[in-house]
Amino acid sequence: MSDSSPNEGLSKTRIEALADGIFAIAMTLMVFDIKLPVPTQTMPWSLRYELVRLWPRFLAYVISFIMLGVYWVGHHNQYHYIRRTDRGFLWINIFFLMGVSLLPFSTGLLGQYPAERTALVVYGLNLIMVGGFLYTHWWYATRSHRLVESQMNPEVVSLAKHRIAMGPAVSILAICVSLVGKRLSLAIFALIPLLYLIPGRLDYHWLNPRERHSKKEPSNSDS
Amino acid sequence: MSDSSPNEGLSKTRIEALADGIFAIAMTLMVFDIKLPVPTQTMPWSLRYELVRLWPRFLAYVISFIMLGVYWVGHHNQYHYIRRTDRGFLWINIFFLMGVSLLPFSTGLLGQYPAERTALVVYGLNLIMVGGFLYTHWWYATRSHRLVESQMNPEVVSLAKHRIAMGPAVSILAICVSLVGKRLSLAIFALIPLLYLIPGRLDYHWLNPRERHSKKEPSNSDS
Amino acid sequence: MSDSSPNEGLSKTRIEALADGIFAIAMTLMVFDIKLPVPTQTMPWSLRYELVRLWPRFLAYVISFIMLGVYWVGHHNQYHYIRRTDRGFLWINIFFLMGVSLLPFSTGLLGQYPAERTALVVYGLNLIMVGGFLYTHWWYATRSHRLVESQMNPEVVSLAKHRIAMGPAVSILAICVSLVGKRLSLAIFALIPLLYLIPGRLDYHWLNPRERHSKKEPSNSDS
Amino acid sequence: MSDSSPNEGLSKTRIEALADGIFAIAMTLMVFDIKLPVPTQTMPWSLRYELVRLWPRFLAYVISFIMLGVYWVGHHNQYHYIRRTDRGFLWINIFFLMGVSLLPFSTGLLGQYPAERTALVVYGLNLIMVGGFLYTHWWYATRSHRLVESQMNPEVVSLAKHRIAMGPAVSILAICVSLVGKRLSLAIFALIPLLYLIPGRLDYHWLNPRERHSKKEPSNSDS
Numbered sequence: 001m002s003d004s005s006p007n008e009g010l011s012k013t014r015i016e017a018l019a020d021g022i023f024a025i026a027m028t029l030m031v032f033d034i035k036l037p038v039p040t041q042t043m044p045w046s047l048r049y050e051l052v053r054l055w056p057r058f059l060a061y062v063i064s065f066i067m068l069g070v071y072w073v074g075h076h077n078q079y080h081y082i083r084r085t086d087r088g089f090l091w092i093n094i095f096f097l098m099g100v101s102l103l104p105f106s107t108g109l110l111g112q113y114p115a116e117r118t119a120l121v122v123y124g125l126n127l128i129m130v131g132g133f134l135y136t137h138w139w140y141a142t143r144s145h146r147l148v149e150s151q152m153n154p155e156v157v158s159l160a161k162h163r164i165a166m167g168p169a170v171s172i173l174a175i176c177v178s179l180v181g182k183r184l185s186l187a188i189f190a191l192i193p194l195l196y197l198i199p200g201r202l203d204y205h206w207l208n209p210r211e212r213h214s215k216k217e218p219s220n221s222d223s
Numbered sequence: 224m225s226d227s228s229p230n231e232g233l234s235k236t237r238i239e240a241l242a243d244g245i246f247a248i249a250m251t252l253m254v255f256d257i258k259l260p261v262p263t264q265t266m267p268w269s270l271r272y273e274l275v276r277l278w279p280r281f282l283a284y285v286i287s288f289i290m291l292g293v294y295w296v297g298h299h300n301q302y303h304y305i306r307r308t309d310r311g312f313l314w315i316n317i318f319f320l321m322g323v324s325l326l327p328f329s330t331g332l333l334g335q336y337p338a339e340r341t342a343l344v345v346y347g348l349n350l351i352m353v354g355g356f357l358y359t360h361w362w363y364a365t366r367s368h369r370l371v372e373s374q375m376n377p378e379v380v381s382l383a384k385h386r387i388a389m390g391p392a393v394s395i396l397a398i399c400v401s402l403v404g405k406r407l408s409l410a411i412f413a414l415i416p417l418l419y420l421i422p423g424r425l426d427y428h429w430l431n432p433r434e435r436h437s438k439k440e441p442s443n444s445d446s
Numbered sequence: 447m448s449d450s451s452p453n454e455g456l457s458k459t460r461i462e463a464l465a466d467g468i469f470a471i472a473m474t475l476m477v478f479d480i481k482l483p484v485p486t487q488t489m490p491w492s493l494r495y496e497l498v499r500l501w502p503r504f505l506a507y508v509i510s511f512i513m514l515g516v517y518w519v520g521h522h523n524q525y526h527y528i529r530r531t532d533r534g535f536l537w538i539n540i541f542f543l544m545g546v547s548l549l550p551f552s553t554g555l556l557g558q559y560p561a562e563r564t565a566l567v568v569y570g571l572n573l574i575m576v577g578g579f580l581y582t583h584w585w586y587a588t589r590s591h592r593l594v595e596s597q598m599n600p601e602v603v604s605l606a607k608h609r610i611a612m613g614p615a616v617s618i619l620a621i622c623v624s625l626v627g628k629r630l631s632l633a634i635f636a637l638i639p640l641l642y643l644i645p646g647r648l649d650y651h652w653l654n655p656r657e658r659h660s661k662k663e664p665s666n667s668d669s
Numbered sequence: 670m671s672d673s674s675p676n677e678g679l680s681k682t683r684i685e686a687l688a689d690g691i692f693a694i695a696m697t698l699m700v701f702d703i704k705l706p707v708p709t710q711t712m713p714w715s716l717r718y719e720l721v722r723l724w725p726r727f728l729a730y731v732i733s734f735i736m737l738g739v740y741w742v743g744h745h746n747q748y749h750y751i752r753r754t755d756r757g758f759l760w761i762n763i764f765f766l767m768g769v770s771l772l773p774f775s776t777g778l779l780g781q782y783p784a785e786r787t788a789l790v791v792y793g794l795n796l797i798m799v800g801g802f803l804y805t806h807w808w809y810a811t812r813s814h815r816l817v818e819s820q821m822n823p824e825v826v827s828l829a830k831h832r833i834a835m836g837p838a839v840s841i842l843a844i845c846v847s848l849v850g851k852r853l854s855l856a857i858f859a860l861i862p863l864l865y866l867i868p869g870r871l872d873y874h875w876l877n878p879r880e881r882h883s884k885k886e887p888s889n890s891d892s
Contacts, residue, residue, distance in 0.1 A: 010745065010746070010749055011749070013685075014689060014745045014748070015745075016236075016240070017240060017685070017686060017689040018689045018692060018741065020240040020241045020244055021244050021467075021470075021692070021693025022693045022696060023241060024241055024244025024245045024247075024248055024467075025244070025248065025693055025694065025697045026697065027245060027320070028248045028249065028324045029697070031249075031252065031324050031325065031327070031328060032252065032701065036328070036332055036335055047336055047339045047341045047342065062321065065317070065321045065324075066317070069314065069317040072317075073310065073314075073317075076233065076237045076313070077233070079237070080233050080234070086868075086872065087742065087868045087872050088868070090738075090742050090745070091742075091866060094734070094735070094738040094741075098696075098731065098734045101696065101697045101700050101734075102700065104700070105700060105703055105705070108705050109705055112705055113716055118716045118717045118720065119716065197314060199310045199311070203309065203310050239459075239463070243460060243463040243464045244467050244693075246464060247464055247467025247468045247690075248467070248471065250468060250543070251468055251471045251547045254472075254475065254547050254550070255475065255478065257551055259551070259554050259555055259558055270559055270562045270564045270565065271564045274564065274568065285544065289540070295464065295540075296533065296536050296537070296540075299460045299461075300456070302460070303456055303457070422532075422534070426532065426533050462682075462683060462686070466686040466687045466690055467690050469687060470687055470691045470693075470694055471690070471694065473691060473766070473767075473770065474691060474694045474695065474698070474770045477695075477770050477771065477774060478698065478701065482774070482778055482781055493782055493785050493787045493788065494787045497787065497791065511770075515759075515760065515763040518687065518763075519759050522679065522759070523679070525683070526680070645755075645756045645757070649755065
């Protein structure tokens with residue numbers, strides 16, 4: 001498709017497709033482990049009670065789905081501006097996706113052991129890894145306009161950098177706080193998805209195509 | 224791909240790819256649990272009998288596949304008209320997909336416990352969740368032509384709204400009926416896929432491109 | 447993407463993406479069940495011997511992968527000619543994909559119980575189901591050029607029909623033969639992938655674009 | 670999409686989508702087997718210790734992810750130059766993907782039994798199979814410009830051939846060395862991903878579009 005266009009570098013459609021596939025699997029991975037309750041004969045059995053017992057798994061599933069949603073939206077947004085790829089960029093993506101596919105594990109760990117500092121640290125390290133690779137991803141693509149359009153708005157570059165950096169920064173804070181209070185640490189982790197669900201200044205740039213195609217603009221202003 | 228076109232907003236191909244991946248996994252998820260029968264030594268063993276015993280699992284698989292098919296077709300149809308996406312829309316999608324990936328669980332629950340009111344209610348709530356997000360999805364995209372073409376036919380908007388609303392409406396009815404009779408409730412749930420398999424007035428609009436591209440039409444009307 | 451083109455009907459990219467996702471899962475589904483051998487302490491243990499014991503699973507995996515490859519190639523070839531979709535066509539696809547995702551189960555069953563007539567019949571019925579829906583798929587799309595180009599070569603339509611019909615026909619034969627001899631029935635099933643691996647007359651039409659675009663041809667013949 | 674262009678042969682988007690789906694599943698397959706640690710009552714239990722015990726599984730996961738990344742990047746690079754497909758090419762792809770989806774198994778085997786020659790040989794044979802099909806893939810596509818552009822730079826063809834051949838060549842060496850020393854054999858296997866992570870001369874050709882579109886070049890040289 002975009003291969004046939006006269007752009008330089010490798011096309012981006014393949015890495016987008018691989019990422020979407022891995023996100024789809026990671027998002028649904030925890031449902032594979034939610035097994036149907038099996039009736040037991042020894043004691044009075046209630047389906048409603050069995051489903052309530054599965055509650056922590058559903059909660060971990062929902063949190064994992066939302067966090068993966070946050071990173072998927074972030075990844076998608078970056079590709080809005082990226083025009084081509086190269087070997088280094090593909091590998092940053094692959095390491096990012098490796099972190100992404102470990103998120104169901106670390107979220108499940110936190111869901112099952114919310115009072116264990118180890119679980120808080122593992123979850124935080126996973127978020128730092130994923131957010132860190134997403135930051136590197138953006139930095140690599142935008143440094144001297146390597147993989148983006150040459151006329152790209154520098155404000156978008158730095159707005160996106162700040163937005164991505166929030167996640168790892170808050171995770172580092174939550175890990176440090178876990179030494180003092182585990183409940184507070186959990187509360188700080190719970191803030192992260194909320195921070196990303198709120199639209200930021202970056203979103204207005206998507207709706208304004210002129211930011212991206214400043215070269216094509218002049219034709220609108222004649223006469 | 225469509226990124227390079229001068230449209231405003233984020234492209235829709237990524238969210239379509241993520242949705243298709245999650246639907247593909249949800250549709251096949253129940254096959255992972257249909258294990259090959261293992262011969263037992265203690266009693267006379269028959270492969271045919273063992274396969275017949277797996278019958279409820281196959282039935283639940285077929286129902287789950289068809290219900291997911293219904294929602295996939297509905298999702299696909301909406302994107303026929305959608306031209307771009309924004310952050311809010313991506314998140315409505317992500318919550319819709321979360322409901323979609325729980326359908327194999329709730330369908331399996333109903334398949335295994337068809338006489339339990341809890342199973343009927345859980346299945347109904349899942350259908351209401353999925354249908355409700357699909358409705359919100361359409362409402363969000365079409366309200367003041369936010370993400371669709373400005374010349375879009377308003378009849379298509381309302382026909383699609385009615386069609387989507389059928390599922391949650393019938394599910395609410397089935398949940399209420401489950402208080403009176405569980406068999407009747409099951410029968411009402413069985414109606415839902417049939418309602419959606421039948422082509423509606425909406426389908427004629429797909430085949431008539433003029434509805435969508437009224438601007439390009441005039442050239443056909445000369446002479 | 448193709449949505450923005452002035453074609454009538456729904457685009458085909460979504461159903462292709464869903465099909466590719468389900469094929470990818472069905473193809474790899476059996477690897478999920480090939481578990482690493484675990485050392486036992488009670489008797490002399492050899493990794494080589496343990497791997498040899500896994501041999502029937504690997505064989506069933508290879509056969510299942512190849513049969514799914516056959517149907518994927520067949521599905522792909524049809525979409526080479528298909529230009530748009532409608533509700534009926536999407537549902538034929540969904541039932542086809544339901545059969546596809548059961549293939550790993552029926553192949554695994556045949557691999558584990560090659561001497562059981564039940565396994566031969568189940569495998570045969572699965573192939574008839576998948577092949578039958580693929581035939582219906584093609585018939586539905588090409589009947590009075592419903593979803594293909596109006597100038598499509600009728601020879602391609604009938605060549606493809608014959609090629610698709612081979613699979614179900616040979617499966618019916620193999621099921622009938624299983625009443626007489628199970629080994630002969632197995633041998634007939636083994637023929638099916640070979641029949642489809644061999645390129646047929648149909649393939650030459652892909653390489654000759656004139657067959658498809660007869661309208662655009664005249665420009666080549668001037669002067 | 671590219672179906673509608675007047676190119677000869679089948680489009681390449683479907684096989685790319687199938688490959689991306691299978692790679693996404695193979696890459697994440699090993700996470701399905703990393704189960705959350707379950708507390709035991711009999712002895713002092715530590716979550717940190719339980720996670721450390723999972724370490725070999727994480728390592729095998731990381732190695733498998735990176736090796737699959739190597740082959741995915743290699744596959745992607747080839748399609749940069751490939752313009753169309755045919756039946757033979759689709760089947761080479763399908764056999765390549767069969768090898769790809771076995772990589773998590775053979776890597777897991779090596780991770781669990783690094784001191785067993787059988788594990789070293791199985792891993793090496795898997796790498797030879799995958800690399801061998803990738804080489805055949807490229808050879809088939811480029812021989813007398815079967816599936817690539819007629820004006821394609823022959824240097825790119827041979828550079829890519831050499832790069833692909835490294836993997837199987839080093840694997841054969843590692844298998845032979847395993848007869849003498851198992852640790853040395855492991856070290857040689859560890860070299861393979863490093864060899865592919867380093868950008869080669871091939872990469873410069875991606876950044877220089879003239880290599881591929883020499884026909885479109887003259888317009889740049891006037892005046």
